[in-house]
Amino acid sequence: MSTQTISVEPITCPQCKTLLNPVSHAVSHPVPPPAAHRSAEWIPLIRSAVQEVFEKMLGCEVVDRDAAPLEKSDLSAMVGLAGELVGMMAVCCDKPAACAVAGRMLGEEPPEIDDCVRDALGEVCNMVAGSFKARVPGLEKGCSLSVPTVLTGADYRLHSLAGVVHFAVSFSFDGLPFWITLDLHE
Amino acid sequence: MKPLRVLIVDDSAVMRKIVERTLRGAGVAINKVFEAGDGEAGLTVMRDNSIDLVLSDINMPKMNGLEFVKHLRAGEGPKVPIVMITTEGGEGGVLEAISHGANGYIRKPFTPDQIEAQLKRIFEATN
Numbered sequence: 001m002s003t004q005t006i007s008v009e010p011i012t013c014p015q016c017k018t019l020l021n022p023v024s025h026a027v028s029h030p031v032p033p034p035a036a037h038r039s040a041e042w043i044p045l046i047r048s049a050v051q052e053v054f055e056k057m058l059g060c061e062v063v064d065r066d067a068a069p070l071e072k073s074d075l076s077a078m079v080g081l082a083g084e085l086v087g088m089m090a091v092c093c094d095k096p097a098a099c100a101v102a103g104r105m106l107g108e109e110p111p112e113i114d115d116c117v118r119d120a121l122g123e124v125c126n127m128v129a130g131s132f133k134a135r136v137p138g139l140e141k142g143c144s145l146s147v148p149t150v151l152t153g154a155d156y157r158l159h160s161l162a163g164v165v166h167f168a169v170s171f172s173f174d175g176l177p178f179w180i181t182l183d184l185h186e
Numbered sequence: 187m188k189p190l191r192v193l194i195v196d197d198s199a200v201m202r203k204i205v206e207r208t209l210r211g212a213g214v215a216i217n218k219v220f221e222a223g224d225g226e227a228g229l230t231v232m233r234d235n236s237i238d239l240v241l242s243d244i245n246m247p248k249m250n251g252l253e254f255v256k257h258l259r260a261g262e263g264p265k266v267p268i269v270m271i272t273t274e275g276g277e278g279g280v281l282e283a284i285s286h287g288a289n290g291y292i293r294k295p296f297t298p299d300q301i302e303a304q305l306k307r308i309f310e311a312t313n
Contacts, residue, residue: 056295057204105200119200127294130273134293145273147197147245
């Protein structure tokens with residue numbers, strides 16, 4: 001009786017690039033792939049969303065930064081995502097950037113953090129989240145956004161819980177840094 | 187076209203200002219701008235004033251934009267053009283608002299050109 005040799009090519013996961021057992025792959029990697037594996041796909045979408053919002057609503061361009069994520073900020077505006085994507089998007093920045101955002105939106109820059117500044121940052125976060133959502137195929141219909149919430153004060157830290165994937169992308173406008181963070185439940 | 191009496195309904199005061207400024211920047215002739223922070227306040231303005239155009243957010247506390255449109259279209263009186271201004275795209279809430287009688291939508295962020303084009307389309311369709 002003759003024997004037949006079958007060569008098996010190694011299979012690499014398209015998301016994490018690790019070698020996979022083809023049998024268990026379908027079980028360990030359900031569709032859609034885990035959020036952590038989509039960072040390379042989503043970070044450019046976050047950048048495009050931020051650029052669109054700042055160009056259309058603030059009349060300025062943003063510059064990509066490679067800076068490490070901010071651990072503390074004076075303001076954090078947050079919008080929750082629910083549905084096919086569950087998590088939170090936030091815009092974090094210090095007082096000068098927050099006041100400048102309000103100034104660009106209103107035409108007059110508030111000297112201190114006030115309701116207008118909080119309102120403006122919340123709207124920026126809302127629009128970035130909406131623009132990001134619109135860029136992810138299939139997400140437009142299956143994901144809802146909450147109304148924005150704004151935290152003020154430097155004496156707080158946001159902690160991601162287990163099972164949450166954290167993305168942080170840094171930008172600047174008019175020389176002022178700010179961060180967009182996205183925390184997604186796996 | 188005569189200068190319009192416009193109602194802007196949005197829980198963000200900043201966004202109400204931006205919508206008004208963008209309308210003026212788009213060359214829309216405005217007689218007076220009324221503002222409301224949610225659907226309930228918007229209905230009160232509509233009851234007490236003659237309005238030619240409504241621009242409303244969807245995602246608001248108390249009464250959201252969908253309920254606002256439903257109440258507005260359920261009432262008697264002239265069918266004022268209603269434009270939804272929202273971060274949501276062409277699905278979900280926007281389609282529901284249109285099914286309840288909204289005439290169109292503009293997605294945030296927007297430019298004066300986008301507002302002008304949408305209003306032109308709506309006024310041509312309603313007149």
